[in-house]
Amino acid sequence: MDFRTETSLGYVVNHFARLMARDLEARIKPHGMALGAFPALLHLWEKDGLTQKELVAKLGIEQPTLAATLTRMERDGLVTRQRDAGDGRVQRIRLTDKARALRELAYAEATAVNARAVAGLTEAEQQQLLTLMGRVISSLETTPGSD
Amino acid sequence: MDFRTETSLGYVVNHFARLMARDLEARIKPHGMALGAFPALLHLWEKDGLTQKELVAKLGIEQPTLAATLTRMERDGLVTRQRDAGDGRVQRIRLTDKARALRELAYAEATAVNARAVAGLTEAEQQQLLTLMGRVISSLETTPGSD
DNA sequence: TCCATTTACATAGCTTGCTATATTATATTG
DNA sequence: CAATATAATATAGCAAGCTATGTAAATGGA
Numbered sequence: 001m002d003f004r005t006e007t008s009l010g011y012v013v014n015h016f017a018r019l020m021a022r023d024l025e026a027r028i029k030p031h032g033m034a035l036g037a038f039p040a041l042l043h044l045w046e047k048d049g050l051t052q053k054e055l056v057a058k059l060g061i062e063q064p065t066l067a068a069t070l071t072r073m074e075r076d077g078l079v080t081r082q083r084d085a086g087d088g089r090v091q092r093i094r095l096t097d098k099a100r101a102l103r104e105l106a107y108a109e110a111t112a113v114n115a116r117a118v119a120g121l122t123e124a125e126q127q128q129l130l131t132l133m134g135r136v137i138s139s140l141e142t143t144p145g146s147d
Numbered sequence: 148m149d150f151r152t153e154t155s156l157g158y159v160v161n162h163f164a165r166l167m168a169r170d171l172e173a174r175i176k177p178h179g180m181a182l183g184a185f186p187a188l189l190h191l192w193e194k195d196g197l198t199q200k201e202l203v204a205k206l207g208i209e210q211p212t213l214a215a216t217l218t219r220m221e222r223d224g225l226v227t228r229q230r231d232a233g234d235g236r237v238q239r240i241r242l243t244d245k246a247r248a249l250r251e252l253a254y255a256e257a258t259a260v261n262a263r264a265v266a267g268l269t270e271a272e273q274q275q276l277l278t279l280m281g282r283v284i285s286s287l288e289t290t291p292g293s294d
Numbered sequence: 295t296c297c298a299t300t301t302a303c304a305t306a307g308c309t310t311g312c313t314a315t316a317t318t319a320t321a322t323t324g
Numbered sequence: 325c326a327a328t329a330t331a332a333t334a335t336a337g338c339a340a341g342c343t344a345t346g347t348a349a350a351t352g353g354a
Binding site: 001002003005006007008009010011012013014015016017018019020021023024039042043060061104107108110111113114116117118119120121125128129130132133134135136137138139140141143 | 154163279
């Protein structure tokens with residue numbers, strides 16, 4: 001059997017993702033944001049006070065991964081955890097002033113990373129790339145794990 | 148400013164890569180292969196006895212990352228490290244019989260993961276997705292880091 | 295009402311990525 | 325030929341992903 005890395009979707013997308021992550025990390029780290037905090041911040045900027053469970057659902061990562069990330073974000077002064085008054089199991093995640101102040105800057109850096117990546121593509125190609133990836137992701141998320 | 152995760156290339160590709168990695172990992176782990184070993188094995192199956200430096204160049208990961216992966220692969224009985232006779236600094240990475248025997252099975256699992264991912268796309272769309280990602284990767288690798 | 299179950303989150307332990315730095319062997323240069 | 329520079333790999337330490345399991349609070353059925 002033949003198998004080439006350049007035509008293996010998994011291989012290529014992994015490489016792609018690492019390049020994007022490296023770039024974004026280099027841009028946001030100087031502003032006190034870690035790479036792993038970024039996706040959580042995006043959702044919290046949209047809606048502050050989400051619970052851990054809600055964030056997990058939005059982020060598509062596992063609960064223990066988020067718990068650890070939140071601990072680092074707390075340490076870095078980006079969020080606080082507050083026990084929900086009505087349900088003692090629930091932690092509401094709230095942004096600090098520092099995190100709120102970083103919003104526009106973070107958007108700008110992420111936008112710049114994305115722009116640099118697709119600089120060689122036409123508008124239509126950029127759109128198609130996102131659409132195709134979106135369709136693959138949906139299908140991976142809805143069809144059985146490894147059949 | 149507005150920013151939506153569903154249209155952020157970095158966000159989407161990260162999610163995509165994790166889904167692919169989870170699937171492949173679940174398939175190959177039962178056969179004694181770790182996810183991180185997989186890319187290295189693909190290259191060693193093509194050409195056994197590569198040096199660490201050569202592998203690093205092919206894989207696009209950092210040298211310490213590969214060194215750690217090779218240590219685990221050695222532990223798992225997939226490779227051996229042999230000092231090069233001519234140059235005492237060089238380690239030649241050689242596949243074990245066990246690793247050689249896993250080749251076809253590994254190709255089959257990776258092919259299955261890729262096939263499941265693109266099941267909802269036409270042949271032309273699959274080709275286009277790979278082509279577009281390839282172009283973005285090349286451009287990320289050739290243009291300056293974060294300007 | 296009480297005990298079992300479920301729910302929300304935390305902890306432990308591993309992998310795989312990174313940067314920075316140490317180590318050791320070869321190459322170069324004065 | 326010794327001193328220095330460069331090259332190949334190793335080590336240390338951290339981040340962020342995972343699975344498996346622990347803990348504390350809420351719920352629900354006998």
